Amino acid sequence: MAERGHRALGIDVTPAAVTRTVRRGGTALCRSVFEPLPGERRWDTALLIDGNIGIGGDPAALLGRTADLLAPGGRLVAEAAPVEVDERCEVRLDDGRGTLGTPFPWARAGRRALLRHAEAAGWRTVGSWTVAGRHFAELVPGRRRTAAAARTAPGDAP
Template identity: 45%
Template sequence: MSGVFDRALTGAECWIRAGDGTRRALPTRRWLNSSDSADRRADTALTRECDGPTIDLGCGPGRLVATLLRRGVIALGVDISATAVAITRGRGAPALQRDMFGPLPGAGRWSYALLADGNIGIGADPDRLLRRVGELLASDGVAVIEFDRPGSGMVTQRIRVETATSAGPWFSWTRVGVEYAEPLAGAAGFRVRTTVEVAGRHIAWLDRDRTTAAAALA
């Protein structure tokens, strides 16, 4: 996915092409700190509760990590893209080029984990990803996840990133409507505390389900 996707990270006009031929624009301006007030409201909602160590999974150019650091919150970005990590570090924010399913610092001690911009679809296995988030969070940690709009379902597709002149390789991704927040959370040992829609973006806060944890220890 590198190469063409790296151009998206630097603000180039890019699209996602699905295997069925449909195409949608990538929000590259938002990723680089859009001046649009609606984007800012939604990003504020994603981070407003984070008052302790926060890990941003699939951080992209690091706008959320940088925002948290400006507030004095310890934060770390993780992304598989070297370009994303370099841009994040260029903002003065820490980031690691890692597979989020591999070893990561602070596992089991993070207060918050962010999956913004639909990153619940990374790896095309939302259940596995949310369970991984559970491994990274402290027992009272919170997952903050951005889902697709209601009615989107849970659909896995082969997609690729395109520009006007080039296209990247095909890879699998899952789009997850916010109506799937509850069943995914329950299966992974979380409970949905609340969801909110801000400027057309749908965000859920997931707490660890202590009832489930207690039952597992019984």
């Protein structure tokens, strides 16, 4: 994105992912999307691709938080799982050398589930497409959730 002249910021809780982004010339922060972020309410576009709809194990909470990051008129491009699924689970990362990380909540949402979660979180679908078997939706905020609900991280009480 930055190579094409777009202001871009990557957010990841994994230091290695942030390091890779920075080495490639991108800007990235090592933190949760549920923490305070620079430019809140000023971003034109947010991307939740490559399975990132699963962050926090609660797609509706993530979608609510994402709405808080966008400027008026902003949009979200979200990728659905390649199969029709709507599941929540705990996962552990395997470093490939036999060491498992700490379990953390994750979710997967196929196309229909993604659109259901988006509608429930106050988003409106303005486009959808498939490229090379990958399903995407373009979403814009519709009705706004309350500020408290939008800021609640998965597992927190509103």
